[in-house]
Amino acid sequence: MSEMNAASSGHQTASLGNEIVGRIDKLAAISETPEHLARIFLTKEHRAAADLILDWMRSAGMRAHLDAIGNVCGRYEGERPGLPCLMLGSHYDTVRDAGKWDGPLGLITAISCVADLHKRGRRLPFAIEVIGFADEEGVRFASTLLGSRAVAGTFVESVLGTRDAAGISMRDALTQFGLDPHHIGAAARVRSELLAYIELHIEQGPVLEAQNLSVGVVAVIAGATRLAANLTGMAGHAGTVPMRLRRDALAGAAECIVAIEDFCKTDEGGLVGTVGYIHAAPGATNVIPGQVSFTMDIRASTDAHRKLAVADIVRQIEAIAKRRNLSLQLDVTHENRTVPCAPWLRAQVAEAIASEGFRVFELPSGAGHDGMAMIDIADVGMIFVRCRGGVSHHPDEHVELADADAGARVLLRLIENFRPGGAV
Ligand SMILES: [Zn+2]
Numbered sequence: 001m002s003e004m005n006a007a008s009s010g011h012q013t014a015s016l017g018n019e020i021v022g023r024i025d026k027l028a029a030i031s032e033t034p035e036h037l038a039r040i041f042l043t044k045e046h047r048a049a050a051d052l053i054l055d056w057m058r059s060a061g062m063r064a065h066l067d068a069i070g071n072v073c074g075r076y077e078g079e080r081p082g083l084p085c086l087m088l089g090s091h092y093d094t095v096r097d098a099g100k101w102d103g104p105l106g107l108i109t110a111i112s113c114v115a116d117l118h119k120r121g122r123r124l125p126f127a128i129e130v131i132g133f134a135d136e137e138g139v140r141f142a143s144t145l146l147g148s149r150a151v152a153g154t155f156v157e158s159v160l161g162t163r164d165a166a167g168i169s170m171r172d173a174l175t176q177f178g179l180d181p182h183h184i185g186a187a188a189r190v191r192s193e194l195l196a197y198i199e200l201h202i203e204q205g206p207v208l209e210a211q212n213l214s215v216g217v218v219a220v221i222a223g224a225t226r227l228a229a230n231l232t233g234m235a236g237h238a239g240t241v242p243m244r245l246r247r248d249a250l251a252g253a254a255e256c257i258v259a260i261e262d263f264c265k266t267d268e269g270g271l272v273g274t275v276g277y278i279h280a281a282p283g284a285t286n287v288i289p290g291q292v293s294f295t296m297d298i299r300a301s302t303d304a305h306r307k308l309a310v311a312d313i314v315r316q317i318e319a320i321a322k323r324r325n326l327s328l329q330l331d332v333t334h335e336n337r338t339v340p341c342a343p344w345l346r347a348q349v350a351e352a353i354a355s356e357g358f359r360v361f362e363l364p365s366g367a368g369h370d371g372m373a374m375i376d377i378a379d380v381g382m383i384f385v386r387c388r389g390g391v392s393h394h395p396d397e398h399v400e401l402a403d404a405d406a407g408a409r410v411l412l413r414l415i416e417n418f419r420p421g422g423a424v
Contacts, residue, residue, distance in 0.1 A: 017405025028100035036097040041135040042173040061118030067187040069150035070134035078127045085127040091136035099397020106200040107132045113412045148373035153188035194378040195420040206390030214406035218382035219362045222299040223338035230329040235290030250289035252324045345381030352414035
């Protein structure tokens, strides 16, 4: 600590890192069940977490409130009130049996950075807003990015009628939470209010660890296409139907899955493809499977690359189905565009990383983030922090104190040196 010079923005950061990890643990204690972390949109645990985060924001010198969708919003004024803001954030909902870092790390780090400025009485030529998005994971209503879509003004009102597994509509859940579903539009912000949106997040992959780096610059949030395939052949007796007369839908699906893997493996542009779900019917040991459904998730760093790859994979699956005399139904169930991080923000993130003494390394985000919605109203930048083994969406998700600390130092440096629009 004492070795850091006065010009370093990191003079408070050992305490920042400790504070961040302490708060990660406090927030993780707010869960549906103590042994399996779950903080699901519009539940009472979600509300308790929001109240705790609001407290942290206020003690960091921010004005704070819950917006119409349940986002936790804090504002730290700049040199004079009413200036456009640099918006920092992440989400505070979790998946089921989650890790405690995915989402909260970015949110808590941003609050700690503001608290550090506040403690020093430092005001900047712009405001800082910190936002904790209410629903990024989409666990309860199977619709992701609800919080950031509301802020970006792209929330689709028709999802209010969606029901959760218990039959409760989103509309009723919002009311029970103390929010007015008729006023979701009030959460929307406009481009002129925001200078940029920057999110710090755990990597959720093993790349930084392999590079032996604490932090990285995100170049792009990869788009994704999800498809559902249904192969229909003919069920039959496992003992009586000769092999050459079979129309085995599961063997056909197996060939498709291997073809997808081979295709993605030989791609040099970072294409990834996953079959994460399969169901065979009738599903008995002694019956030839007559019908199989499976899903595909295809991601790449550019939309053009992904679309070409999907078209190629579809052609291969069609050919396999035809050769095996299986009927095929293929549907695109979900499509996310690729969101590039703005070059001027990438440059400033890189500069902050270099200033803190780390090697600058760029990587794509294979996982989706709130920036995918925020791009509609602001340029987006992201900082990744290394997580152990690349493990995420799992209780073993872990970030070392030193890496949490490095992330905070970089974010604080970035804030203090921030130049809107990349001005020199
Ligand atoms: Zn996340």
